[in-house]
Amino acid sequence: MFKLIHQEKNSRARLGKISTSHGEIDTPCFMPVGTHATIKGLYPKDVLESGAQIMLSNTYHLFLRPGMDVIRKAGGLHKFISWDRPILTDSGGFQIFSLALLRKLSDKGVEFQSHIDGFRHFLSPEDIIDIQRDLGSDIIMPLDECVHYPCSRFQAEVAMQRTINWAKRSKRHKEENRGGPDKKQFLFGIVQGATYEDLRCACAKELVDMDFEGYSIGGVSVGEPSNLIYNMLDTTASLLPVQRPRYAMGIGYPQDILEAVERGVDMFDCVVPTRYGRNGTAFTSKGKVKIVNSPYIEDFEALDEKCSCYTCKTFSRAYLRHLFNAQEMLGLTLLSLHNVYFFLDLMRKIRGAIKDNCFLEFKNDFLEDYFSADLL
Numbered sequence: 001m002f003k004l005i006h007q008e009k010n011s012r013a014r015l016g017k018i019s020t021s022h023g024e025i026d027t028p029c030f031m032p033v034g035t036h037a038t039i040k041g042l043y044p045k046d047v048l049e050s051g052a053q054i055m056l057s058n059t060y061h062l063f064l065r066p067g068m069d070v071i072r073k074a075g076g077l078h079k080f081i082s083w084d085r086p087i088l089t090d091s092g093g094f095q096i097f098s099l100a101l102l103r104k105l106s107d108k109g110v111e112f113q114s115h116i117d118g119f120r121h122f123l124s125p126e127d128i129i130d131i132q133r134d135l136g137s138d139i140i141m142p143l144d145e146c147v148h149y150p151c152s153r154f155q156a157e158v159a160m161q162r163t164i165n166w167a168k169r170s171k172r173h174k175e176e177n178r179g180g181p182d183k184k185q186f187l188f189g190i191v192q193g194a195t196y197e198d199l200r201c202a203c204a205k206e207l208v209d210m211d212f213e214g215y216s217i218g219g220v221s222v223g224e225p226s227n228l229i230y231n232m233l234d235t236t237a238s239l240l241p242v243q244r245p246r247y248a249m250g251i252g253y254p255q256d257i258l259e260a261v262e263r264g265v266d267m268f269d270c271v272v273p274t275r276y277g278r279n280g281t282a283f284t285s286k287g288k289v290k291i292v293n294s295p296y297i298e299d300f301e302a303l304d305e306k307c308s309c310y311t312c313k314t315f316s317r318a319y320l321r322h323l324f325n326a327q328e329m330l331g332l333t334l335l336s337l338h339n340v341y342f343f344l345d346l347m348r349k350i351r352g353a354i355k356d357n358c359f360l361e362f363k364n365d366f367l368e369d370y371f372s373a374d375l376l
């Protein structure tokens with residue numbers, strides 16, 4: 001499934017390739033997030049043309065709406081949304097903990113109320129595997145317990161132990177029940193343990209012993225300071241097998257991605273490109289640009305002179321600002337398109353730098369430019 005292609009000489013950054021039945025993914029990769037099975041505001045063809053090789057979708061949201069009956073009848077998620085490339089789905093754990101109402105957790109699973117209609121549901125780790133089998137996603141996650149930051153050591157340990165038990169049950173269940181629209185699915189183990197180094201180590205060790213097809217680093221970027229995130233990535237990534245992909249869930253901003261790549265992380269996802277795009281903020285090589293600000297009224301330059309996306313090649317900052325001020329849909333689309341392209345392009349450049357053994361130099365140059373001008 002995963003092939004390590006090149007280990008960078010001066011850092012732990014690495015190049016790899018993930019092969020799935022829907023295509024290959026070059027790593028380090030960024031996965032645009034389609035919460036409701038759509039990358040908000042963008043045509044799938046434009047997401048593909050921007051260089052996306054995989055997208056992420058959320059099991060929790062799809063389970064609630066449109067519901068599994070619809071997706072099963074459509075023949076799986078790829079067919080339902082007309083995306084024939086790889087899809088990764090999360091377990092829904094994070095959304096159950098952050099969105100659902102009245103959660104009740106036990107070793108059996110999680111009972112919760114839908115945030116949409118208040119309807120009660122119970123899902124076991126086995127149910128989560130079955131749902132993702134029917135979705136037919138290429139890479140799937142086991143149910144895990146996420147904790148908030150800060151959280152006590154006791155809480156973190158209970159959640160970690162439950163995550164390990166659920167991972168064990170998920171793996172067993174998947175092995176016993178193959179099938180679904182796409183039979184070949186890769187199940188990752190999720191390393192939890194909050195900010196406690198020894199818990200992270202213990203969790204990683206147990207999961208590695210179970211031999212998953214990849215490993216996720218969960219419970220990071222949940223409000224803790226950056227240096228804690230980097231320490232946890234350091235600790236966790238170094239314990240994971242070299243020949244398996246490593247995925248830092250929910251990371252992040254360009255600077256976080258670079259720090260994680262340096263520590264040997266291969267996969268990333270985050271909603272920020274489209275969320276910021278919809279709110280009028282663009283990520284550029286010179287930092288974040290808030291397009292509605294007054295300096296851009298008569299700025300006829302490209303949004304980012306170093307970017308080759310459709311938005312930057314075609315339109316001026318002044319026009320983009322006008323679209324936002326007039327509350328035109330096109331503004332949201334054009335900024336989201338640029339942001340998604342910007343993140344995917346960053347990954348392309350990262351891969352190029354790793355190949356040439358100059359990742360650290362690239363990282364320093366990028367960050368120097370990125371933080372050089374405060375364009376807000």
Ligand SMILES: [Zn+2]
Nearest residue numbers: 307309312338
């Ligand atoms: Zn652009």
